Amino acid sequence: MSERAPASASFTVGVRAHNLTRMSDTALFGPDNLPYGLFSTPDSPGHRRLGIRYGDDVLDAGAAALAFGSAHADVLQQPSLNPLMAAGRSVWRAVRAESRSWLTEDVHRETAARHLLPLSGVRLHLPFEVADYVDFYASEQHATNVGRIFRPDDEALTPNWKHLPIGYHGRAGTVVVSGTPVVRPQGQRKPPNEPLPLFGPSRRLDIEAEVGFVVGAPSELGAQVGLDGFRDHVFGVTLLNDWSARDLQAWEYVPLGPFLGKSFATSVSPWITPLEALDAARVAPPARDLPLLPYLDDSAEGLAEGGLDLRLTVRLNGHVIAEPPFSTMYWTAAQQLAHLTVNGASLRTGDLYASGTVSGPEPAQFGSLLELTWGGREPLELPDGKRTFLEDGDVVTLTAWCPGPAGTRLGLGEVTGEVRPAVGA
Template sequence: MSAANPLIVPEDDHFGRNNLPYGVFSTADDADRRRLGVRYGDHVLDLGAAARALGSAHADLLTAPSLNPLLAAGRPVWSEVRAELRRWLDPDADERTRSVLAPLLLPLSHVTLHLPFEVADYVDFYASEHHATNVGRLFRPNGDPLTPNWKHLPIGYHGRAGTVVVSGTPVVRPLGQRKAPDEEVPSFGPSRKLDIEAEVGFVVGTPTRLGEPVPQTAFRDHVFGVCLVNDWSARDVQAWEYVPLGPFLGKSFATSVSAWITPLDALDAARTTPPPRTHALLPYLDDADDGIEPGGFDVRITVSINGEVVSEPPFGAMYWTAAQQLAHMTVNGASLRTGDFYASGTVSGPEKHQRGCLLELTWGGREPLKLPEGERTFLEDGDEVTLTAWAPGPEGERIGLGEVVGRIVG
């Protein structure tokens, strides 16, 4: 930031006025008090203090210790708060606004970031055709890689909301039952095939009543924002337990999310048309109507292990969109709650360097990754995984999604 004008950030910064993601932070001198913040460059704006000082009509919402009250307030309020923020942080703002905000812009290095919202329910999907096809080829080499239902509905499962953790939280290697193909009986112990899953998540704000489906056209009315997700997976535990009811202990031990929730409106320029549909869709999932905005998001993800880039999955290649996922999740009448959270499933592209998990990158462990510190088939204790991403913004700029970092501990 400029010393002369604290509201100026470099033009190439991924966290400028067209982004403004929300988070929750505390400071060392007041460690027990959690405050709402907005990331601006390499600083965080104390949102509640700014709202009080500048007379915002939404000051009560913005002084809460989590995002949930703002999430519940609904789209009109989200839009008003975002418009206020953009006005306050305009480098050409009046002298009074700049003087009020200057001491409230705290260096990121001076704050502790927390889980930004209280998670209600968590759903994980399986929306990448490239990922599903690769997994099908690995596990069903002599059959159709996609199950018969895959092109007709977005497959998903309910996860464990209580183990959604903020970026930076250590990931303890999970224990469980494992049974290799050459073993007669299962054994118990730490997972030998601990994996990552690079995903994008969506945070629900406005709730619904039981029995009230959400059509694709109402996506913007209910989804507040977007974040990166690493949905860790114990492949050996999962492989033994998942028939016939699906993922359980192999997935429920940790799901890491970014500390920053990017507002949906910040990604308008990243909207993109999803891949062509190869099968006719039922009306509630049909996104070919002119009244439905493009449902894809052109988000470019980078996956690094111990600082070494291993993959660059393209979210724009996802077959099922977030709007279709929300429509399917509620079509049976299931209600939405403020703080509901759903993730895309592993993001993978058509090329090998675009695969979003080690299961695919190493082809089930048969083609190890070569890293400076040695080969990897799956994660070892001490490995640190980092997800970063950006999306196209207005006028050629880039909108950053907050990183997700997790280190494996035994």
């Protein structure tokens, strides 16, 4: 979470150096992970600094870079990830190699320890400035479930679904960091038994467990980013909860798509895992049963393992309600980026695009309450009561892990949000 109770950040260099020695390669946030974030300390709340998570500590990346005489100290001393992300893949790889060396090699241990802070003693912030936000609809299981819920007498998938990655443009200004309260949205909704729409707080507030991809290197207007350009432009990965007001969405989305039902809040992790850290989790996507147009065809060697074996867990008030597998996603992040730019739309540093709800084939793998309760008709039985959709005071937490090198596991930073009552309610 980002909102942590202030704790003492004092420590001895000897203790931190000892912790570096004890760091296990199997830790979720060990040396094969090293995600980036933005933090401040209680004694300097207005000074935001780039950090690299290592176990239960945060490395002050800018201070460490100065201490080690890094050629990349300038981009690591900025109050946002954007300058580092804009620097391009060669710099990303160099900085990652440097920081791993600082944290793991004996010769650097004492110096690195001087710039480690306890994670419990810092406040985490939105790690990058969001330029644009796009959300996709890439899970065949999720799209099929939604179709069966709302169109039980028609084909579950729309005719275009297996020909292109469907998406919508969201609102960048309401992307918030984990721990930010989510105020219940208000808007128009039209219950089936009412002749006219009503105005008020959403009664069908939902979650969507997703994975977000953060663009680093920009592209020119009019240019296309092909499948082979994905790793040159995407900096890293984050967990994402695309909060959804299903009743507002149902009334407004015809014919142009989601608007107020989606734009009030999108929560992301305070940690961005570098794309390079996920190489051991690359897998082939599910088999496609329709031919793809050339710009989306990822069957060629070098493109075929475009999926990611990420294992998500969704908790509601601390209770596990779903474990969606990202490896089942029909459309990959590379295909989404290719489709996003095929018309010449440019990329900007800080663009964020999300996978859409992650759902697997089993009921316990559905990534939204809409599916878990089948449109509210089959409430979840939880220790603290039944749920169809979210109630005020509910806390939703997303976590995930994936395979790492040599049998290790890597963690993605969690995303947590508490539902607050509608303003004036």
